[in-house]
Amino acid sequence: MSTPAPVTVIGLGEMGHALATALLDAGHPTTVWNRSAGKDDALVERGAVRAASVEEAVLASPLTVVCLLDYDVVRTLMSPAADALRGRTLVNLTNGTPDQARETEVWATGLGADYLDGGIMAIPSTVATPQAFVLYSGEERHFAAHRETLEALGAATYLGRDVGIASLYDLALLSAMDMMFAGFFHSVAMATSHKEGSATGFTELLVPWLTNMAQVMPAFAADVDADRASGAEPALAQGLDVVLAGTRNMLGATRDAGVRADFFERSVAELEKRIAEGRTAYTGPDAVRALRVDPA
Incomplete structure (x- = not known):
């Protein structure tokens, strides 16, 4: 059995907190960052690493999962880490529209990052349970590279190359x-x-x-x-x-x-x-x- 890979989670609202908890429970070294202080305290007590900045958080792992209010917030918060994203994978589980997903893929790949978009079919309390599944779309090779890690959040379901289909x-x-x-x-x-x-x-x-x-x-x-x-x-x-x-x-x-x-x-x-x-x-x-x- 492979050693659980490091993961970064950005955005620690109720859903982001649940995602980070699931990754910790699955044994993944997990780095977390949230723009408002205090929401990471319980996660840090459980073993998560608190990053001082978005850039530090991204650099800590080959895979960064973001779950924020909307796609505008994603771009705003992730832009300071633009250089750090190069050569890494960004998985965006923020709720948004297919066109927003496509626009964000163009932005992320322009920075040299691999990009997947997704949709969480669970509420925070059911993340990582048998009832939960998470939709993903984008380049299949990016999904395949991180599927084992993503399975910690819920059954990972790949829908296709069009990055907007998961949002749809x-x-x-x-x-x-x-x-x-x-x-x-x-x-x-x-x-x-x-x-x-x-x-x-x-x-x-x-x-x-x-x-x-x-x-x-x-x-x-x-x-x-x-x-x-x-x-x-x-x-x-x-x-x-x-x-x-x-x-x-x-x-x-x-x-x-x-x-x-x-x-x-x-x-x-x-x-x-x-x-x-x-x-x-x-x-x-x-x-x-x-x-x-x-x-x-």
Whole structure:
């Protein structure tokens, strides 16, 4: 078994602190730096080395992991260490957009650094657990060179050469989570509009229902991919008239419960538009196309 490689972590908010902790737990000599004092105290007590500057932190390890507020902060804080980055690898796990990732790769490689962008699919308390995974994109050889170290943070998942794809998937996954929670709170608002409604009791029904329905997603995904590849007929389809009738009922019940109904208002309008265009079936490919600004 190889000796754990040295790593530097820059940015010690809740997530950065969790990343550094995971690396220490995995036996990696870990250097840390944070722009505000005190956030590294617990890590230093556990064996981390406190760097006096960003440059000192970068020079301490062949691999630097940054996790900061946004990409502007990354550039601002890392610029003083520009010379130190040459010949080293920078892994940016800051949340941002695909275009920001591509711009940052150009900046980093212009300094002579190897660059990977990533997205952490975990909350701080689940970093390095079996539930955690981290997305990476960029040059595959950079990922391969440090994969063993990156596995300490969560299952390391390489997505491809386009450095923006990790950010794209990260934000797409977060959007699903965000909409799930929005749907949860919407449904709880409806259920608790009844005098005997209980959020706890309702959620005991909601979780197994959503878990069951989530198992349909791979079949929808297969239909979307088949449609993109060859225009094949979807395996899963439902009558648009049936979907519209149910959506109208959800709209009415939402309004009657005194809950905001704008989502269902938009859904009804979209379904009515599709029927007016002569469509008869509700499918995964149609649902995806309807969401695109340019449906081509």
